Amino acid sequence: MWFFIENFHRGAFMELTAVLQAYPKEQTYLLEILLKYQASKPTHHLEEDELTAIADHLGLPASHVFSVVSFYSFFSMTPRGRYILQFCRDVPCHISDTFSVRETLETLLGIKTGETTEDGVFTLEYSSCLGACDLAPVLRVNDTLYHHLTVDKIKAILAEIRSGSDA
Structure with a gap:
């Protein structure tokens, strides 16, 4: 995951790191990680760099994580309201x-x-x-x-x- 550090501002990186550390490094926790991290953001959305970092952390292809986010309506890659x-x-x-x-x-x-x-x-x-x-x-x-x-x-x-x- 260290490759992606330069793509985050410090606060976002710290929050993502905290969420990732709260779960075992297992693919079965993908949905929980995505939900928890998205909920932690004031704009309730996920960004491409974040999804790539999550995929890397869990040892998943980035395309798999992107497909999960695009499939479920409760995920968004566009900033949303409170x-x-x-x-x-x-x-x-x-x-x-x-x-x-x-x-x-x-x-x-x-x-x-x-x-x-x-x-x-x-x-x-x-x-x-x-x-x-x-x-x-x-x-x-x-x-x-x-x-x-x-x-x-x-x-x-x-x-x-x-x-x-x-x-």
């Missing part, structure tokens, strides 16, 4: 979504899916199944799942976040 709002478009949520979660969020936030608000507080993303089909429609905000959504519930969720986010 709060990541992910809505589900899979069949149960789509059928239960009588008012359009996506359109409601886009209107209230003033952004389109895949964008971040100008203040850097919210990023709106599509996610494949969030694993709560019986509670549809659902919205995940960072690690919190909101269910049985209505327009009023979405407004309340955003108001609650804004009141505590220094936004």
